[in-house]
Amino acid sequence: MPFTEHIAPFLRATMEILREEGRPMQPDRVRKAVSERVPIASEYLALDGHGQARWWAQLGFRTGEAASIGWMSKRNGWSITPIGVQALENFPDVKLYRELARQYRTRRQPNQLKSEDAPAAFEQFQQNLGYARQLVHGGRNLERLGVGAFDVTDLYRAAWTQSVAALDHWITREIVDRAVSLALQPHATRPPKFIKLAIPVEMFEKVHYHNADLGQTFRTHLEQIFGFMTFQNPDKIKEGFAHISTVNLWVRVAEVLTEQDTTAPVTSDGVRGRLREIAWRRNNIAHTADHDPEKAGQKSAITAREAEETIDWLESIAIAIQLALGDPVPTRNYDAAPTEVGTLGAVPTTPNEKRSALIRGQSNWDEESLVHAIEQYCPPRVAGTLLAVYRHAERHPSFRGYYFGQAVYPSVTAWFGLGSDEAAVWSIYTGASKSVLSINFEWMNNRGTSSDRLSGLADSLSVLPGWRNIPAQLSSANYARRPSLLPIALEHPGASETILTALNELLAVVEDHARLP
Known part of the structure; x- marks a missing residue:
């Protein structure tokens, strides 16, 4: 468990103490109250490289994050807000710390570069x-x-x-x-x-x-x-x-x-x-x-x-x-599969040589690790469909490049030219439990693809299992979704032909539009 998760009991105790106090407390009083309430192991009492107790230094960071999302205030002392009181009630035990980390990461650093050297x-x-x-x-x-x-x-x-x-x-x-x-x-x-x-x-x-x-x-x-x-x-x-x-x-x-x-x-x-x-x-x-x-x-x-x-x-x-x-x-988070597909499960493999000409950005994965995951963890028909979609991309004249993900399991997103702009049209997310093909309607819509073209794509895919109601759901959501084709659809007879035909129709229309004077 990372050291910061060991700080969870101190974070909870701090917020509980502030709730009980009902008014701002000076940090020194908070420190004393927390140390009396929560046992502190010797390794956390040890000083960090700047002469501060490790637990107190970490608590300073975490309470700062709590203040930045409105759970606390650090003006004229530390105090808890009504939102913080509600968080205490809603998230018991270590879940409070995890929710703080999730909200702070989502709300305050959605575009933070992944680098251990750059906090x-x-x-x-x-x-x-x-x-x-x-x-x-x-x-x-x-x-x-x-x-x-x-x-x-x-x-x-x-x-x-x-x-x-x-x-x-x-x-x-x-x-x-x-x-x-x-x-x-x-x-x-x-x-x-x-x-x-x-x-x-x-x-x-x-x-x-x-x-x-x-x-x-x-x-x-x-x-x-x-x-x-x-x-x-x-x-x-x-x-x-x-x-x-x-x-x-x-x-x-x-x-x-x-x-x-x-x-x-x-x-x-x-x-x-x-x-x-x-x-x-x-x-x-x-x-x-x-x-x-x-x-x-x-x-x-x-x-x-x-x-x-x-x-x-x-x-x-x-x-x-x-x-x-x-x-x-x-x-956009190209590393995260849509929420509706749940946890895919990690695939233990490592990347080797990358084909840099076709790859955008830095990644933990490459083509070899992606193909290995598909072949090892997918049923044959599912693997065949995913590999057909993957290989189709770089043969298409509108293809602009792959983005290989940085999550704990291999993934890839394919970019295509869409008239005067480019968009991430689809993503493959792999996992030990299942793998999916996400169609990124939201991202295409945000890049200017017309609702008529998106509607046509959704209708073409609706013959696959699990997608009959998707066109109506997408229309009502103004295409602000990226639904996934699950294994039951990917292994359906003729799935790869259906998907590639739908993609060719979408991209061919855009190409014709781009050539207009």
């Missing part, structure tokens, strides 16, 4: 704030020891600078992540500043002519644009987020902060003013060694408490910004 933006923000808090903690200890070899308060200045840099970096990543999500959803509403983003011809040609992955390519371009910007001034922060949202940022942030603690209401002017003061102090520390303009040759005074309050306040601002912006636009 999610908000997690990295929390890590950076953790480093700043450790500087404050170290400074306090040195002050108690009466260290005089250097100015201990410089540690508080370093923490102040670190926390501002953490917010700046998080904002950059948050803007890029949300912009990529928008780019991958053609029908999502776009803010005016997003529409006006300049795109180099080189980037267009990579995606349009050379099958470069749109998400990866656009991300690289955005990182070059926003990586050279600074997001410390409230006006610059608002301008940056205007690329991905039309929300009146600081007005909404003030409303969120006020909702979190109605005893201390905040105005948008108050939020902007506090940010300007923090940014000014950071610049003074960085450029003049915190020179006091009223006392020549002396530094401005700073205390551990001031630094700590600044760190806490910036964390609250980031959480409030997330809540103000709302959830990012969800992107």
Whole structure:
């Protein structure tokens, strides 16, 4: 079990303690209450690489995630929200932690790149704030020891600078992540500043002519644009987020902060003013060694408490910004089979050499592992149908490439040209228990394929077992579904001929349309 799942009892205890308290609690009080309620094994009491107890460091991350989806508040202390109370009641034991992980992953990082070396933006923000808090903690200890070899308060200045840099970096990543999500959803509403983003011809040609992955390519371009910007001034922060949202940022942030603690209401002017003061102090520390303009040759005074309050306040601002912006636009998950097919089961095999010319993006799987899974785990007729559909793709003139999935079992999605655009038309998902062929009506619809063409495709496939009612269901759902042909349909006599004929009719119509003047 991953270490983070061991934190589940601490997360539950924390939320239960906050519910019982009924008002904000300072983190130190929460830590003491949790440690008295939940036994902590010695390995979790051990310090991590930054001098913090492992269980407490992890709980800091998880409670930050809980706050970002509205279960908690970290303004003026920690408190639980009505949504958090409901979650406690709905998800017993370890299910609470798993639901937190699911909601956070789905709502806050739908387009997060899969990389062990790159934590999610908000997690990295929390890590950076953790480093700043450790500087404050170290400074306090040195002050108690009466260290005089250097100015201990410089540690508080370093923490102040670190926390501002953490917010700046998080904002950059948050803007890029949300912009990529928008780019991958053609029908999502776009803010005016997003529409006006300049795109180099080189980037267009990579995606349009050379099958470069749109998400990866656009991300690289955005990182070059926003990586050279600074997001410390409230006006610059608002301008940056205007690329991905039309929300009146600081007005909404003030409303969120006020909702979190109605005893201390905040105005948008108050939020902007506090940010300007923090940014000014950071610049003074960085450029003049915190020179006091009223006392020549002396530094401005700073205390551990001031630094700590600044760190806490910036964390609250980031959480409030997330809540103000709302959830990012969800992107397609080519690795996940449709929910109606259930758990397919893992297939233990590994990929070898890839045919890179036909493959989009990076993957854990390749053609060899996919074919191995189909042949080993599917009945002969099912395997024959799936392999016929797979081989048909690259022989078709509209074929644009395969995307091999990154889930625990091999999968592949086939892209085809659809007139003036491209779409992922079908996906094969394999598993030890069963394998399926999903027809991606939703994704084709989002790429501009007409409802008449989609209706014709659905009607052609409706002769297969399990699909008689699918055309009507798709029409009522405005084709926002990607139903699967299950093994009972795939092994039906003539299934491969029926499917390939339906696909040829769909793609032939699109090709003819594309050749019109």
